[in-house]
């Protein structure tokens with residue numbers, strides 16, 4: 288078996304484990320930020336004057352630790368539909384006039400107890416008020432980069448937001464007082480990946496796990512060497528130059544203690560290189576050995 292394939296066989300399982308733990312950490316941190324990071328303060332939506340047929344798009348975005356919340360809406364003009372016969376009226380979106388007429392007629396007949404003869408309607412387009420038309424909500428979460436995302440879209444006055452828990456009511460989205468309530472706060476655990484952020488965060492957390500386990504390994508080997516045991520398996524060497532258990536060449540304690548920069552560096556290159564590095568450079572890197 289070649290030296291490189293031995294290194295691969297030795298380090299691959301740990302690398303995979305670190306990557307897996309890194310991914311778990313990335314998702315956990317993202318969800319924790321999505322759930323508990325405070326909701327950002329955002330300006331409320333304004334109801335302005337919009338010419339008939341023109342869209343009015345407003346976007347609000349705010350960030351807190353590990354969480355970005357974006358809310359967008361379009362407004363649409365509503366028209367006033369009035370049943371002349373009894374004077375009842377209702378505001379509806381422009382393309383819902385027929386539904387409104389049917390509703391007013393049914394309401395008049397059920398309250399009057401008889402059929403309305405020759406119903407007459409007025410549609411007042413000038414008296415319309417604005418209503419929310421399309422609502423888009425987006426949550427991105429993760430630290431240090433945003434790694435997961437959840438999007439939802441609602442349309443119409445009684446829209447359900449798609450793919451996640453909808454706010455209690457669409458009114459809640461435009462009322463600044465209610466923006467901090469649970470519904471509009473839009474607490475959801477995003478599940479869709481933002482690949483760049485997911486990969487960077489996973490690499491970062493995996494590196495931290497690797498460094499933590501790597502450091503433990505170095506400390507353990509240094510301790511064994513100091514006690515005159517095999518650095519790899521802990522077998523009592525008692526002056527032997529090679530471990531009879533695993534075949535590792537014995538390292539003289541004076542190079543191994545204290546845990547030196549050269550040793551850390553050498554170990555990161557692999558065991559075989561480490562031995563030669565120790566032989567050639569350890570003394571100069573560690574400095575003169577203190578006399579016992």
Ligand SMILES: [Zn+2]
Pocket residue numbers: 517518519520521522530531532533534535
């Ligand atoms: Zn050994």
